[in-house]
Amino acid sequence: MSALGEVVRSGVGRRRVQAVVIGLSTLMAVTASVLGATLLDVSNAPFDKAFAEQRGSHLTVRFSADKTTTGQLTANVPGVTATSGPFPTVSATPHAQRGQRKPMTLVGRADPGGPVDAVTLSEGRWAGPGELVLSADTPMPERLMGSRIAFPDLPGGPTLTVVGVARSVSRTADGWVSPATITAPAGYQVLYRLASADTADQVDAAGAAVAATVPEGGVDGARSWLAVKREAVRETAVFVPFLVAFGLLGVVMSVLVVGNVVAGAVGSGTRRIGILKALGFTPSQVVRAYVAQALIPAAVGTALGVVAGNLLAIPMLAETEQVYGTATLSVAVRVVAAVAAGALGVVAVTAWASAARAGRLRTVDAIAVGRAAPTGRGRWATRLTARLPLPRPVGLGLARPFARPARAAALLVAVAFGTTAVTLAIGLVSSLAVVQDARQTDLSDVVIGSFSGGLRNAPMSPEGPRPQLTPATDRAAVTAAIDAQAGTKAFYSIARTPVAVAGVTASADVLGFGGDLGSSRYQLISGTWFRTPGEAVVPSPFLNATGTRVGDDVTLEDRGQAVTVRIVGEVFDTRNDGMRVLVDAATFPEAPATSYHIAVEPGTDVTTYLEGLNNALRPLGVVADPNQDGGVGDTLLLMGALIAFLTLMLVAVAGLGVFNAVVLDTRDRVRDLGVHKALGTTPRQVIAMVVASVVVTGLIGGAVGVPAGVVLHQAVLPAMGESAGTGLPAAAFGVYGPVELALLVLGGVAIAVLGALLPAGWAAGTRTATALRAE
Amino acid sequence: MTTPVIELRDVSRRYDGGPPALHEASLTVRPGEAVAILGPSGSGKSTLLNLIAGLDRPDAGTVTVDGVRVDGLGEAASAKYRRTRIGMVFQFFNLLDDLTVADNVALPALLAGTARAEARRRTAELLASLGVARHADAYPGRLSGGERQRVAVARALVNRPALLLADEPTGALDTTSGEDVSKLLAELNADGQTVVVVTHDLALARSCTNRTIRIVDGHVTEENR
Ligand SMILES: Nc1ncnc2c1ncn2[C@@H]1O[C@H](COP(=O)(O)OP(=O)(O)OP(=O)(O)O)[C@@H](O)[C@H]1O
């Protein structure tokens, strides 16, 4: 073996702890980075991937059945590479479920495959005559498998059996049926793949070319895949700001800790470097030796980190896949390559820089390092702690950071980053809980005719459709029954009416509130709640979609009638995509109540109450149900798990930074610690001394990191809301109380102490005789 | 007959793989004795001293000091044992560079639970009697070798140990300072302090001790004089 190789080998072998620390910190850093970068990567890619897999429709056109013939629809259009269709299509409103009153787009297709939009069956089989395949975008479609849904507005009023669930990435239908089921198509759907469809202009041009092949007015509507994509990625877009924050935190922290570890390892080898030079090594040989010495464990750590990152990404990607259905997601090779190259680059550069400094030192000086008289820094602190009423080992430990300020600073940075991460994470989790809470706007115990969950809250009963509030239902009798029922505390009604918003092509639901709103809980983002008829509060997406602000007037059109309301408040509500207008029931006096929300007296058994109320309601043909609003969303759970995991990762990296600093320090002081022990310091006192040496730094780190975390939280949260298209209630921002903040600062101390415990134990366990022999 | 301060019985110590650094060594030291341990480099002198001080454990045999079975003590117990019964002086002083002279001396007293004021008083008294009182607030780095060793001796004596152990106390000193320290040890012994000094300096052995033990290749022999 060459002399250089020998030096590297012995350097790695003899400094095992250092090598392990370098390896471990690169492992953590690489794992965290692979994970963060992958999540960033896939939050964009799944749509593209799934779209490619299904040969998605770049342009979906609906032709009018009146003005075109199917023969015209198969014409060759330049720029089109493949087509599917024409498929007969019709819009039909299902009757079977309470709540589901939205018309569905039904498309007649003989099979799920084809050259364009090959939809994926996730459940059951394809529809034959009299059967229906639901889109996977229907809420909880699996629960409707096997149920029968009536379409009274189709010719003959057929009832179709749900036999499958399928996903079209291009979102071409709400349900598919066999072509024969659509006896009177309202139009024909044709799906196009285009040679170039990257920009809206290209898709529009193709759309114009398609329109030119049919008579004037033959095209009812066209949809670009770009619009579909925008809608699809909005769900995951909310992740991005938080991933960016954590990703950046992780990367910066990893770079700092790895850099620190390597610089410390090389720096503590200064004397060895001097001896090597005295033996005739050239400075460049020394540098090479030390870079190699750092790169070997770093390479091992990187390799393990890549494996760990990939393994940990699997469950997380599985969750993401569920959102997108088809695509099988994986960690991109270029992500791994970039992270690995980045990690090794950081190690190489820091090792090179610190070794080059040591290599340039005059040999005599380098040898003298460690022998040289101590700098005398921080002696005032030692004198000060001597006067404090503390056990001497603790006092000596407390004074220690002042003797090595640079090392203490490195430790401080690690702790500060760790507490920043924890503070941000705890803040985000609490805010998300607040948001989740705010989504539950109805706290009542019992509901009649609730539409809040749509299909989700409308299980098919074996006896057929559940009775519900119809326009003919006697409202006065219903309220009388509720009033008369023992145990009723208060109730309110909502009259829901679909309206068009004048001047913009937007439709919205008006919710007219009547009665005692005590058990409703809408959280305002700004402005005030409506006080008089003619005032309205609306969710943020409504403001965005209509280009209005609090204080503006909007005109709502309901069956030819126009009502102008003034927006007095912005409310947090994401249902119906936030396209809602909340008003006093008197604003739309004609609209009948569509649901009742009842709060029962405390101590009332809801089941017994329901039995009594339903007995009274039976003659009216309506049924009361327990309120099932709420429940934690999948996205939120996934987000919580992700936050917890990334935080743990960052705390581990921070702990490693502390660990490294303490290892270097105890190594430097091995002889001093030996002297202490020779004088009768017990192992436990040695541990106390080493731990005390990080407490003050940990405290300062916490005091710096916590405000940084709070600032980051206040920046990330609105960005997340914005990505989700909504403002957030004020309560989501005020999640840090003074007690929490104090505890978080103490968390900094905890990170420091945890990182210091192991080396403290080593220092305590070293044989005194050995320690005293150490040079 | 008085009970011995040190009682070693058939003590062996072998460092992993090598020849025994100490082979079935037996030794008895009585209160008030001043013993010199002589021997060539690598013969096992420091090993013997470390075993007595409880800094190391024998592979076989028993070590009893001041009535305490040292060989069986755990880490914490041996630290407490050292604190109260042993004072140690080293060749390279081993003063703590970040503590003042006075703080260095007071440290073992504070560890032993002595009140701060009492520790300060005792320190001042020792530094005065050893002639280094004017350096009390200085840091060890500024002192000459001889002065440092006096401070180390003061530190070793602060808890009034039954036994003062010195490993090559003059090894790093010039002749004058060496003689100085040797005289100091002789005076302490004259006042009744039991002293064990490791050295390969025959003159030192003669001047400050009244008994000589020789170690050659880990074998202990008594030398008559
Ligand atoms: N920690 C250790 N690990 C391995 N071998 C050791 C250790 N300490 C001492 N030895 C060996 O034990 C033998 C005795 O060492 P010791 O230090 O007791 O000698 P010494 O008589 O004090 O020598 P010197 O006069 O040079 O100080 C030597 O061969 C030494 O190499």
Ligand SMILES: [Mg+2]
């Ligand atoms: Mg020796």
